[in-house]
Amino acid sequence: MSKAMSKVEPPSRGVRFTVGRDAGGRWIVSDREGLIGGLFTDRASAVHFAMFESDHEPGAVCCVPEDVTLSLGPIFETPVRVPRAIDPRMKIVGRG
Template sequence: MNNRAMAKTELPAFGVRFMVGRDAGGHWVVSDREGRVGGLFTDRASAVHFAMFESDHLPGAVYCLPDHMILSLGPAFENRAMSPRMKIAGRA
């Protein structure tokens, strides 16, 4: 199967606030519907934990993408360079 980016209009349910998946580099990504809240994570469990916490553990608020889908952080994060002071969650 070909990898393809998940379009914001393809969300599976009305109540989904966060999507969890992998970016093109294999990092775990969390992104909200509007592309304003999200992050990079070293493992799936940390990404899901963050998304569940941010959505107040509401059922159906977090959607995990299928493995063949690519997820990006969204426009609010795309032009930001990682500085040495920034850390990916889960890394020391």
């Protein structure tokens, strides 16, 4: 009796995105090079974003355990100062 074996290709690029929570409980997605990422209100949205950005490549997204806290880095930890000319009710989504 012979066994049928299927060759499975390993991920060509390895883990590209890490998904986890920050100290404030928000969900974070960060790529390995620090170029793409974001904050999300729920895990499903964070994973969906990471999978979409990695073209659904197997092994490209790593979800860290609940007891691990992630950070997007100092640029996201600095409070945003809103100039007086901007309506304070507007939501700021980034700096540029």
